[in-house]
Amino acid sequence: MKKIGNTYCFEDPPRVLSYASTVGKKEGEGPLSRDFDYISDDNTFGEQSWEKAESRMMSMALERVLAKGSLTASQLGCILGGDLLNQCISTTFALRPSNVPFFGLYGACSTMAEGLLLAACLVDGEFESTACAITSSHFCSAERQYRYPLEYGGQRPQTAQWTATAAGAVILQKGGKGVKVTRATPGRIADPGVAAQANMGAAMALSAYQTLSRFFQDTKTCPTDYDLIVTGDLGRVGRQIVIELFQRDKIDIKPVYDDCGLMLYHGDQDVHAGGSGCGCSAAVLCSYLLKALEQKVLKKVLFCGTGALLSPTSANQGQTIPGICHLVCLEADH
């Protein structure tokens, strides 16, 4: 490992052994439908509560990522994971039967990038020969916890994002021939002073811009050195702010820049400013993105997980919304 500025450079890069995604009905009707491992018919995943449904969805992603990597749970080194529910119970109860060493994370919607980054460190540092990053979110459990009961039918402003019902899991290993994690830049908390809970894209955009800027500076690269730069999830509003922040620096990121919140749904799927939730960027990564890298349709991708580090309590107490963005550079095998 070599650290340049803020960026970890993996000299013998950890490789993706396998990846899997399990999603809800609406996500399964989106543009990436063919790339998911499992699409639920009804969002309950056969469970009696939305929280249990979310856990079940995550445990299905774990089962599939293990099977695709030809590993049993007892052969897996460790799992790094978390979710949006209070005390991360989706993750706890999903992983409870696995008996795998577990590191709990809280990174809001940046959790997949945070987990992937730390998994890469544990594999690169030879602490583990395999490490899994996993996360989930569920529209119904998130609405109940963060906003209104579903039955209330609250109106949403156009800046609001739609919490994806989705889970994603990736297993990294040392060596092999898979997609490489070549670089990573840990995020810092950035708070542009946005207080509107229904405009989290705007709150997180600054952190995405800052992490990407640090990465470009550290690596002496520019946006066009990458086939695709994705944030996850800023949605329509946050994406536009990132584009404008880079324009001030005379950098045109637009031609190679997209957002997982916009990639997960069709424009007419009524998700307002786009998708969000830990599962959104995780499911886009663990379906289309890693498949395209595997097939060398994409060769170099910057995966930038963005999280809004608020709670209903902090919002009610008048706090603005701090954001964070962790960046992971993924490259196709040569």
Add this chain to the structure above:
Amino acid sequence: MKKIGNTYCFEDPPRVLSYASTVGKKEGEGPLSRDFDYISDDNTFGEQSWEKAESRMMSMALERVLAKGSLTASQLGCILGGDLLNQCISTTFALRPSNVPFFGLYGACSTMAEGLLLAACLVDGEFESTACAITSSHFCSAERQYRYPLEYGGQRPQTAQWTATAAGAVILQKGGKGVKVTRATPGRIADPGVAAQANMGAAMALSAYQTLSRFFQDTKTCPTDYDLIVTGDLGRVGRQIVIELFQRDKIDIKPVYDDCGLMLYHGDQDVHAGGSGCGCSAAVLCSYLLKALEQKVLKKVLFCGTGALLSPTSANQGQTIPGICHLVCLEADH
């Protein structure tokens, strides 16, 4: 790094550069009062809400650990931290002004051990030259969120633990002369089927026993090879269960075994089964334990952070309480 079984063995062990603890009034009246860096007069830490008070307490711990390590925030490699509040807002708002790369964790009361373990990996793997583990808990913010409003004056059973008002922070570095992190065993989720929220010590005891057993097996050592083994925080009930689980294996852990939840308070301080909360084991570590290791009063200590991975929602939905225990072996410099 060498991994033996489940245990990471640091060949050139990361060292403690500095540590600091800030605590509330009750904790300041306990047996460790002389070892804390700051004791608040009134638990508000000068703030208008308990959540802001907890954040302020944590930011004071960060200020002090940086000052004691002669570092500025901009010189610190990264921070790993979390707390008990929904979405870990104590940590987010405490660290927001620091501008240090940040990894959010959720490990409930095991957070300090989890952070210390991952910080040791990042330093040992040369990803960072310094890394800080930090956490907090506050009696009043935890009561409001997990149990009853303080004004309600709810009665507590004798198995209940008292959430400590405390924060702790440690900075690890490569090289130097401080206390060494020589080994670490990541925890696995273990659920003995306890459903009583007011008996979390019993729920977590199994995970402590399992992690310690794995560590003893991996390292071919036994309890008497250590000056002190501490769990944090099982309290009186959970500690007794750990002793009995080891007795079944014909291992007598009792002579060298204590629990941070029992070390933080005097027996007559009305905390029922003992202290708990992320800040409890963090404050005991970042005061008495690290001081004793620094002064070589203790030479080898096993610090075992235990977390109960439940939420009020999971409890209300009839789920039992999964526990986790991360172990870190600390040794005095020779």
